[in-house]
Amino acid sequence: MARLPIYLRALTALADREVVTASSEDLAGAAGVNSAKLRKDLSYLGTYGTRGVGYDVTYLRYQIAREIGLTQDWSVVIVGIGNLGHALANYSGFVSRGFQVVALIDNDPARLGERVGDLAISSIDDLDVVVREASVAIGVIATPAGAAQAVCDRLVEAGVGSILNFAPAVLTVPDHVDVRKVDLSIELQILAYHEQRKAHGLALLHADDVVRAGAV
Amino acid sequence: MARLPIYLRALTALADREVVTASSEDLAGAAGVNSAKLRKDLSYLGTYGTRGVGYDVTYLRYQIAREIGLTQDWSVVIVGIGNLGHALANYSGFVSRGFQVVALIDNDPARLGERVGDLAISSIDDLDVVVREASVAIGVIATPAGAAQAVCDRLVEAGVGSILNFAPAVLTVPDHVDVRKVDLSIELQILAYHEQRKAHGLALLHADDVVRAGAV
């Protein structure tokens, strides 16, 4: 389920190299997962492979795209046009995968109307209109943590069904709304934890050796 | 392990509100997790709570920060100063949590020396020197997918032990190197999948009702 987009990307890369057929081993290698896991994942979608042959790259790619819902375009609204919101608004990876940013919203009245890429920054009061007219299903929150819950409530109220949250805050939403969280500093902290354990681990290992040597 | 930073943030928020003591229920609520899970997580670090009372906010916060390795500062280098790299270089959330960006590296010779925030963009040939002098342990890759593996190799070769990868590519690294991946468009695709299933689910539900009604 969460790995489908990775498979899709691997298939796209293979298609670009004009590979016609790929085995689960090939695909798994390109996606960085176990081949049994990949086969099991794909089997949930249907039986799109051929035993003894593998998977037809183009066909499977279409099927996965359809399953994810990428055969249609999705409208996205970004709230909070700071450093990150700015970068997201210009991020080419979105458009190329069927996501279209249809509105940029910021709180600062001084920035109203400022152009970022093809779009002008608008007020949060325009949210309802924008969401209704472009049938926006996905909202991106790139505000500071303090504003996140309020913005989230407005998005939900306007009818947005899925939220991608970059703010370092825990959002509470109704059951029918999906939230995914991307927290940059948490990722760094996790890496710091591993780094520390590597450094610390060596010290502990030495101490351990001494203990063990003493015991033996 | 991966939830420690969330607890840390919740504790910081409580400390800012001058809360002295918090129960596992309080903390779990603020962090958005089950209270039993939180208690078990914390029990792996040691017994920092007091039965009948709860956890001392300041004390626990320090212990978690120490466990993660946030009592020391970490030097970070960012490679690829496009939209995203730019935003990351200016992101205040890093500094405030003990991460210091010490170098910005980009491939484009025309941009060498360009200033972003307090730093000038430098060449990847300077990587070894920078990593050694500032003892950089963490590298951030914000390049296009095509360049990611090459940059990754250079980082590993220079002695970086942990990598945060924003490029939509699968990186292969030696065992002793940790990699974490943040993929913006994958997050959106997962949301699109859920959205589609919501819309589709209704249609299927109707079809299902018909079938069931027919069967009964």
Add this chain to the structure above:
DNA sequence: ATGATCTTGTTCTCGCGTTCACAAACTTCT
């Protein structure tokens, strides 16, 4: 055609993480 080879789809087992539930320990009130 038939055996050899390959690859998928699926079953089975294992291990891990989550959650429940409860005893131990601390506080507070009488």
Add this chain to the structure above:
DNA sequence: AGAAGTTTGTGAACGCGAGAACAAGATCAT
């Protein structure tokens, strides 16, 4: 002091996903 009320730490059951292993199905060579 002792009972009642809280809250932590942890043992046990549960569920779920990951990986190994194998049978079914397809191609290929002879």
